[in-house]
Amino acid sequence: MSETAKLTRGSIRGHLVTQTLPMVIGVAAIMSVGLIDAYFIGQLGAAELAAVSFIFPITMALTSLGVGVMVGINSVISRALGEGDVERAERRANFGVVFALLAAIFLGSALYLLLDPLFGLMQASDAILPLIKAYMQPYALGMPVLLLQMSLSGVLRGQGEARRVSAISITYSVANWLLDPVLITGVFDFGGFGVAGAAYASIIGYGLACVVALFFIKHTQLAIAPAKIRGCNIGESSSAILRIAGPAAFSNAINPIGLSVLTALLASQGEAAVAGFGAAGRLQSFAVVPLLGLSGSIGAIIGQNWGANRADRARRAMYWAGLFCVGYGLSIAVVLFAFGDWFADFFTEDPEVIDEFSRYLAISVWGYAGYGLLIVGNGALNAVDRASFALAQSAARVFLVMLPFAWLLRASWNSDAVYAAELIANIVGGALASLVVWQVLRDKSETSASAHTKR
Structure with a gap:
């Protein structure tokens, strides 16, 4: 049994409580962002709300992809730690982060180029399409930050660091709470960016969450240093993560x-x-x-x-x-x-x-x-x-x-x-x-x- 796998020792019920309570707080914080976005976008008008209705299923699908990557990294790391192989866990962690970034660059670029045909298939009108693109263009370019944040959260999850994962979620959420009214509707003499402001707020929130995540990981047993993937079997690691992530x-x-x-x-x-x-x-x-x-x-x-x-x-x-x-x-x-x-x-x-x-x-x-x-x-x-x-x-x-x-x-x-x-x-x-x-x-x-x- 690995001494580094802390969840293999102690009370199971105790672990369930200490791991779940922070997750509950983090999930609630993230879900609140959708309500805050809807509130401030709703102040812009009916057309903006309609645009968000078209955007929602696409962003949900992309978020599901990020969750899949996070779950895949969590799975391979937790099992490697349970087996007592810290070096393999560290290689898989770094490979997972790099993999997530490369996938995000590819998908974000494809999404940016395909916005018109994609939302055309969804029957978005010519009047609403500019509002959709105002949100989706920065969102597509910011996808690497989204998947980076989720991959780093997966590294922490696999180590049983639920409190730190929750803190990352709260960082993202608080950033959105504070930035939404400023970037969407504006304050004082600044008029805001409208629908695009919600995308900017999310990207900035994900960026701040990445900084917090990297700080937390620095104080765990696994280090984020991409050079460590040199000794990693790329095919095996890709298969192990994709087998879960997909x-x-x-x-x-x-x-x-x-x-x-x-x-x-x-x-x-x-x-x-x-x-x-x-x-x-x-x-x-x-x-x-x-x-x-x-x-x-x-x-x-x-x-x-x-x-x-x-x-x-x-x-x-x-x-x-x-x-x-x-x-x-x-x-x-x-x-x-x-x-x-x-x-x-x-x-x-x-x-x-x-x-x-x-x-x-x-x-x-x-x-x-x-x-x-x-x-x-x-x-x-x-x-x-x-x-x-x-x-x-x-x-x-x-x-x-x-x-x-x-x-x-x-x-x-x-x-x-x-x-x-x-x-x-x-x-x-x-x-x-x-x-x-x-x-x-x-x-x-x-x-x-x-x-x-x-x-």
Whole structure:
């Protein structure tokens, strides 16, 4: 067992708490940026808000790519540390950072050149396209900073440095809180940059977060020095990271795709249904922050113990994480179910929207526990180099359960079909993830026990 892999020692429950709480704070901080952006862009006018609606799915897809890279780096580092191979962990860390930068330069350049045809395919009007380009051009050029920040966060995550990862997220968020009103709408005699100001604020925020991340990494056991990749097997390292990063990126992108299709299906039920669904979705995004935080922290715990051949500890971590998902998921469901109308009043005074908002919560909240089991299970599978399993179950949840259910029943159930589709998908997805993860960890445990008996 490696003395450098701190999560292979001590209380599993203690590690879950100390790794997850900072992640929860970091996730909440990042999610707040979207609300701040929307508030100040909304002051510019309806056209600017429409432009953001076109931009959102693209930026979500690119962020999912960054998350995939971060998860891949986290996975290879945590397992190498668990095996006691600090030098390999350091080589993989540096290779991952350089890989992320090169990928970002390529993708950012391609995005910059393809903005017109891309948003033309999305049916953006000629009036809105200049606003879209005003945001997306600096965003595309700033992609290296985005992926650099995420890759550095992956280096820290793999070492179990959850508090430092949270501090990086908070740095990015605070920068946006302070810069948005200045760069978007302007202050005093400065008129601001409009929609482009939101992109500038994000890029500056990512840049500051990179500085903080590099400072933190300097005080850990792994050093960021690109020269260290000279002794790295490029093909092997690329394969190890991409084997996790690719499926993880797609897994993160699948849910927004599914929700986009559900929104399109709801459009036939009227604006009130779409508005209620969207407003309740924003509330839901904050309600599941603890589950998202746990899904981000579980990887380092599982990965280090997996690498150290401590499958018993990995199973125990997943057991307690699963109990939290069920307990928290059901508890928050009761709260939202009981106070649905009260929460709706914060978003709107329209009685039709309030009714749809409350009905969505009354149905969908009972699937939060299953959703937690799914995303935490995906985090565990990514950590043990089973990212393809995570991708498969995420895809099955959306494309084999959620969308067919909503499509087939929307004629008779109206908007309730969409709300119920999300509920059923989360329950099925959570159950499937639990079975798959438990089987994977049990197989490792049995293999380890057999090898120990032979010795």
